[in-house]
């Protein structure tokens with residue numbers, strides 16, 4: 001799903017990513033850990049095309065990132081401090097903006113688009129907050145809104161940058177349960193940066209599968225059952241009971 005091949009990245013003259021090779025398989029859960037300044041956010045920004053490699057290549061779904069267009073297959077939730085809480089958008093508008101894609105700034109929404117937005121709001125249990133300004137919500141509610149935005153296109157790969165920073169322990173636990181459920185039952189592939197070693201170890205084991213500089217990669221591989229035809233969230237949502245199943249864990 002993601003092949004990182006001898007990737008290097010320099011900010012001005014500072015080498016942040018140095019000759020990194022790493023592969024994410026379909027339905028893996030990859031946890032990325034490292035101290036402040038290790039290059040975690042930089043790596044995620046390279047993977048979603050917001051930064052360009054200095055050298056090396058990234059292949060997404062088998063295609064070089066320089067040609068890759070199919071961004072709907074990837075959901076990205078940036079770090080919380082990447083967002084200005086004074087931005088005057090409602091939760092619904094935030095989720096809706098996930099549908100626009102990279103080229104079209106605005107397009108008229110059809111009934112199926114509205115349904116996708118409603119589904120994503122329901123799955124994250126924030127339908128009642130749809131009309132509220134994002135800046136007026138708690139940290140946990142804001143995270144749910146941004147996760148709903150990332151889910152609105154039923155991505156196959158979710159990339160999350162420290163999704164639980166600033167959230168209380170109980171909400172954090174609920175959030176992990178939810179993404180774990182999405183990984184195990186809805187077959188979404190995850191790449192997540194976190195400082196929460198406890199959660200990482202509980203789900204991904206105590207040994208990193210790879211270290212690169214100060215970055216450590218923890219991985220849980222999942223093997224699809226042979227009869228498994230579903231690979232994304234929309235299939236699960238459309239299936240009767242799928243939504244309820246999703247909500248039971250929140």
Ligand SMILES: Nc1ncnc2c1ncn2[C@@H]1O[C@H](COP(=O)(O)OP(=O)(O)OP(=O)(O)O)[C@@H](O)[C@H]1O
Nearest residue numbers: 011012014016034035036037038039040041042043
């Ligand atoms: N826009 C930028 N211009 C120059 N240097 C930058 C820029 N953004 C980040 N850096 C530097 O690149 C290095 C890696 O930063 P990055 O944000 O990727 O680290 P991180 O591992 O995500 O850290 P944290 O855990 O604090 O979020 C740091 O030394 C940082 O100062």
